[in-house]
Amino acid sequence: MTRKRVLLAAGMTTALAAALVGCSAGNGGSGSGGSGSGASKTNCTNEIKVKDVPVVTYWGWLPDTAETVDHFNESNDDVQVCWSNAGQGGDAYTKLSTSLQSKSGAPDIVQVEYDWLNSFLIQGGLVDMTEYGIDEYTGNFTEGALRDVSSGDGVYAVPVDLGPVGMWYRADIFEEYGIAIPTTWDEYAAAAEALDAATGGDVKIGNFAPNGAGQHTAFLDQAGAVPFEFDNSNPTEITINHNDDASKKVYEYWLDLVDRGLVGTDQAWTPEFTTALGAGSYATAVYPVWYSVHISAFENPEEGAVWRAAPIPQWDAANPKQVNWGGSTLAVTTQATEPELATKVAAELYANEDRQKLGVEVGGLFLAYPEMIESDYFLDQEYEFFGNQQINKEIFAQAALDYEGVQFSPFSQFYYDESQRLLSDAIAGNLTGSEAADALQESLETYATEQGFTLN
Amino acid sequence: MSTATELQQPARPPAERKRGASLERKHARFGWVFLAPFAVVFLVFLVLPLAYAFWMSLHTNTLAGGEQFSGLANYVRAFSDERFMTGLGRVAMFAIIFVPVQIGLALIFALILDDVRTRLSKFTRLLIFAPYAIPGVIGALMWGFLYSPSFGPATTIFDFFGLNAPDMLSPDSIFWSLTNIVTWQWTGYYMIIIYASLQSIDPSIYEAARIDGATKWQTAMQIKVPIVTSSLVLTIVFSLIGTLQFFTEPQVLAPLAGNAIDAAYTPNLYAYNLAFSYQQFNYASAISFALGLMVFLASIIFLIATRKKSGLR
Numbered sequence: 001m002t003r004k005r006v007l008l009a010a011g012m013t014t015a016l017a018a019a020l021v022g023c024s025a026g027n028g029g030s031g032s033g034g035s036g037s038g039a040s041k042t043n044c045t046n047e048i049k050v051k052d053v054p055v056v057t058y059w060g061w062l063p064d065t066a067e068t069v070d071h072f073n074e075s076n077d078d079v080q081v082c083w084s085n086a087g088q089g090g091d092a093y094t095k096l097s098t099s100l101q102s103k104s105g106a107p108d109i110v111q112v113e114y115d116w117l118n119s120f121l122i123q124g125g126l127v128d129m130t131e132y133g134i135d136e137y138t139g140n141f142t143e144g145a146l147r148d149v150s151s152g153d154g155v156y157a158v159p160v161d162l163g164p165v166g167m168w169y170r171a172d173i174f175e176e177y178g179i180a181i182p183t184t185w186d187e188y189a190a191a192a193e194a195l196d197a198a199t200g201g202d203v204k205i206g207n208f209a210p211n212g213a214g215q216h217t218a219f220l221d222q223a224g225a226v227p228f229e230f231d232n233s234n235p236t237e238i239t240i241n242h243n244d245d246a247s248k249k250v251y252e253y254w255l256d257l258v259d260r261g262l263v264g265t266d267q268a269w270t271p272e273f274t275t276a277l278g279a280g281s282y283a284t285a286v287y288p289v290w291y292s293v294h295i296s297a298f299e300n301p302e303e304g305a306v307w308r309a310a311p312i313p314q315w316d317a318a319n320p321k322q323v324n325w326g327g328s329t330l331a332v333t334t335q336a337t338e339p340e341l342a343t344k345v346a347a348e349l350y351a352n353e354d355r356q357k358l359g360v361e362v363g364g365l366f367l368a369y370p371e372m373i374e375s376d377y378f379l380d381q382e383y384e385f386f387g388n389q390q391i392n393k394e395i396f397a398q399a400a401l402d403y404e405g406v407q408f409s410p411f412s413q414f415y416y417d418e419s420q421r422l423l424s425d426a427i428a429g430n431l432t433g434s435e436a437a438d439a440l441q442e443s444l445e446t447y448a449t450e451q452g453f454t455l456n
Numbered sequence: 457m458s459t460a461t462e463l464q465q466p467a468r469p470p471a472e473r474k475r476g477a478s479l480e481r482k483h484a485r486f487g488w489v490f491l492a493p494f495a496v497v498f499l500v501f502l503v504l505p506l507a508y509a510f511w512m513s514l515h516t517n518t519l520a521g522g523e524q525f526s527g528l529a530n531y532v533r534a535f536s537d538e539r540f541m542t543g544l545g546r547v548a549m550f551a552i553i554f555v556p557v558q559i560g561l562a563l564i565f566a567l568i569l570d571d572v573r574t575r576l577s578k579f580t581r582l583l584i585f586a587p588y589a590i591p592g593v594i595g596a597l598m599w600g601f602l603y604s605p606s607f608g609p610a611t612t613i614f615d616f617f618g619l620n621a622p623d624m625l626s627p628d629s630i631f632w633s634l635t636n637i638v639t640w641q642w643t644g645y646y647m648i649i650i651y652a653s654l655q656s657i658d659p660s661i662y663e664a665a666r667i668d669g670a671t672k673w674q675t676a677m678q679i680k681v682p683i684v685t686s687s688l689v690l691t692i693v694f695s696l697i698g699t700l701q702f703f704t705e706p707q708v709l710a711p712l713a714g715n716a717i718d719a720a721y722t723p724n725l726y727a728y729n730l731a732f733s734y735q736q737f738n739y740a741s742a743i744s745f746a747l748g749l750m751v752f753l754a755s756i757i758f759l760i761a762t763r764k765k766s767g768l769r
Contacts, residue, residue, distance in 0.1 A: 094732045101737055122519045123735060211714045236520040267714045275606045411519065413733040417719045424715040428627065452521030 044082035049073040054338065056345045057107035059086040059096070062160070062328065064363030065111075068355050072345075075352070079345060081109075089113065093120075099335070100125040108336040109346045111328050114148040115217065115408045117156055121232045122410035126331045128154040128232075132343035140351060145368035147405025149329050151232035156331060158346045159368035161359070163288030163326035164399035165218050165312050166391075168295055172306040173203060173283045181310050185253060188284075188313045192262035195283055201261065206284045207276070208254045209268035210423040213416040215286070216250070218323040221406045223250045223315055228409040229456070238410065238448055239456040243434075243441040251433030255426055265427045274298060280305060286312060288325045289366045289396045296385040309391045311399065322402040327368065366396060373397050411447065418443050513741035523738070530742030539720035540743060544750060547722050550635070551699040551754075558639055558695055559688065562646035567676050569647075570654040581651070585644035592641065596708035599637045600625075604712070625713035637705050642698070646691040653687040654680055689762050693755055700751045703728065723747045 046069050048055065058069070058081050069083040086092040086107075093116060099105035100123050112120060120126050134155050138146055145159035167182075174181055174191075177198040182188040192205035209215065220227055225246035229239035241247075257263040264282060266273035277285060278298030285291065295307050314320045330346040332339050350356055356372050359365040360381070372378055379393040409415045419440060426436040445455060513530055517523040534540050569581050587595060602608050603624040614621035624633045657680065665675050681688075703724040710717040710725075719733065720726040723743060731740035 097732065097735055101735065265715075267712065270712050271601075272604060272606050272712070279606075411734065413729075417729070417733070420714055421718045424627075424718075427715070450518070452518035 045084045048080045050077045050080055053078055053080055055080050055082050056342050058083045058109040059107045060111040061085050061088040062363050064358050067358045067362050071355050106333040106335040108342040109330050110333055112331045113328050115412050118408050118410040119412045125333055126156045127334055127339045129343045130155050132340040137347040140369055142368050142370050144403035144405040154232055157329035159329050160350055161327045161365040162324055162368045162400050163290050164396045165288045165323050165325050166395045167284050167286050167310045167312050169284040171308045182313050184317050185313045185315055196262050203283055204264050206282055207264040207266050208258055210427055211420040212268045213419055214325045218325040219250045220247055222321050222323045228407050230410050236454055237456055238453045240444050243437040248434045248437045251437050255433040258427055293364050308386055309395050311395050322399040324403045373400055509741040512738050513745050515738050517738045530739050534742050534746040543720050543723040543726050547700050547702050553635055554699045555695045558643050559692055561643045562650055565647045566650040584647055587641050588645040592704045593708055595641050596705045600709050600712045603633055627716040630713055630716035634705050649691050650684055650687050653684045657683055697751055
């Protein structure tokens with residue numbers, strides 16, 4: 001009798017514990033059920049204009065997606081797009097991963113940022129579009145964007161927009177203290193010191209976020225580092241080179257500024273950082289063109305703040321190098337029922353001038369199409385918030401055209417998490433910049449080996 | 457009991473016995489029918505996913521290598537995985553701090569509210585319980601804002617006294633910040649459980665105590681607390697399990713305190729990130745089961761250690 005009750009109590013405890021464990025372990029099942037309906041052709045956010053023609057499903061979250069899809073459906077009577085929003089960035093990727101894992105539920109076309117393509121390629125999630133007629137369209141894209149969506153000889157996505165990086169700065173602060181706008185990283189560090197001395201540390205030149213993976217990728221690229229080499233035609237091999245001199249130079253540069261208290265270390269994408277930037281604690285933000293929408297929407301911005309854009313500071317003013325951070329692509333998943341049709345739709349969604357203008361005006365996109373970038377319509381755009389500065393003509397158009405492309409790792413999330421962990425450690429003073437680069441290299445090598453890659 | 461049955465049996469007429477048996481069988485059949493809806497849900501949504509997760513945990517799947525059967529290799533790896541063990545150690549520390557603080561506060565509140573019966577006490581009871589009614593994610597988000605160094609109230613208060621506010625989201629202080637959130641959230645719930653069992657005590661016992669000259673303190677410590685021990689054990693087990701499975705609060709605070717909360721801060725967070733960020737569903741299943749095993753062991757050890765007090769003998 002007594003033993004029975006103990007057993008019963010223990011059994012109930014286990015059941016409860018198991019139920020809670022089950023929540024995390026069993027999620028794969030519920031995820032696939034949910035995404036199954038997400039990718040179904042009857043559950044669209046938009047209205048299908050033409051009935052009884054093939055329908056292509058699409059997960060996207062660009063601000064102009066609704067308008068662009070409607071326009072596409074109105075101007076095509078042989079195919080229709082069924083669009084739904086599966087979450088923005090990480091949420092959509094989690095759903096996509098889960099759908100790939102459970103082998104059902106993924107849409108035909110999916111919006112993926114450049115740095116995540118390889119992570120889905122390695123899961124066998126995306127089709128090689130060269131088999132389905134993408135060659136006809138590849139001339140439309142900037143060189144850098146095309147390289148970003150290619151791996152080996154394959155092309156795995158259609159570039160939509162880019163994030164050429166510039167330096168957003170507070171013109172009023174620089175003017176007040178008589179400091180010149182830095183054009184090189186040396187000048188940037190000197191300006192940081194001057195600003196610190198002039199304001200008693202109240203205004204810092206910028207912020208080095210431990211979780212700024214996209215920004216760090218751009219910084220590393222600018223310094224000439226090639227952290228990853230990965231070719232999907234040989235997917236079990238990878239080259240990891242994250243502690244070369246160029247990588248260490250970047251980390252040392254920023255951690256030196258951190259040590260001297262000349263830059264902040266707020267987490268990116270937190271209210272902390274946006275508040276600090278809006279309140280005038282930082283004089284610059286080395287961010288891409290798409291950050292303009294954030295800058296003009298700060299809550300409680302400091303009165304009299306004057307924001308302008310300038311080119312990104314260079315390591316070597318004689319040999320400037322332009323970099324990219326962010327931007328999206330349209331990829332076709334391996335679960336697409338008609339990959340050829342899906343490829344065509346993905347390629348044509350932004351290949352039409354009207355829809356490109358919707359992208360620019362509604363979505364605020366910086367399209368990866370040289371024809372658009374070099375058009376007078378685009379170059380002459382004036383931005384009222386930035387004192388009618390023609391930011392495309394002055395800075396970003398050239399930056400986007402000069403961008404050469406990078407190679408991303410096939411395990412972005414792990415890389416970003418580890419980079420954040422080790423840079424946090426370095427910011428806390430436990431590691432130097434070089435040591436952080438070495439530790440990151442070691443951690444990435446271990447992980448890649450565990451995951452069955454051969455290191456070159 | 458067996459002697460009583462033996463005595464009764466011969467007295468029962470055989471015919472009636474037969475009818476009784478068939479009635480019992482009929483009852484049993486209907487019993488199954490009534491049980492069926494629950495049983496189906498239980499099997500489909502609990503037992504099957506668990507079995508599937510366990511099956512998954514016995515395989516390995518690498519990004520470059522594909523899936524193969526690997527027996528207990530994932531479990532060996534889990535218990536030699538430094539990040540998993542660190543996380544386990546961390547939730548053990550949380551349990552050592554959380555459980556006594558939560559249950560202690562809950563008991564104190566329950567005893568006070570049981571003794572003081574005014575309108576104010578009813579309102580207070582509601583107020584202490586209110587945090588439990590707030591969804592965990594909302595609560596954690598709210599505290600995230602309260603802890604914010606740039607616009608949280610702490611900064612304003614410390615500024616008033618000319619002091620520097622501590623950064624409550626830094627690696628040094630995040631442990632206590634999380635402790636505070638969880639205590640705030642759960643104390644009210646445990647208080648209600650203990651309070652309910654205090655309410656069910658026969659008042660004549662208090663009367664007897666009073667006649668014997670017991671003070672309020674003595675009544676509380678020597679009558680009330682021993683009587684509600686089984687509720688206390690129950691709440692401690694709940695609290696222990698909840699703490700070892702710690703997930704929501706660190707997950708919500710992670711974007712705000714990325715320096716302090718990494719992907720493996722708690723074992724549950726680690727399992728979640730392994731599965732949904734790193735696509736290691738198999739290893740994540742093994743981590744989940746390994747955690748489940750630890751939770752089971754912790755609960756069973758606690759139940760055995762307290763079996764005399766809890767009445768579970």
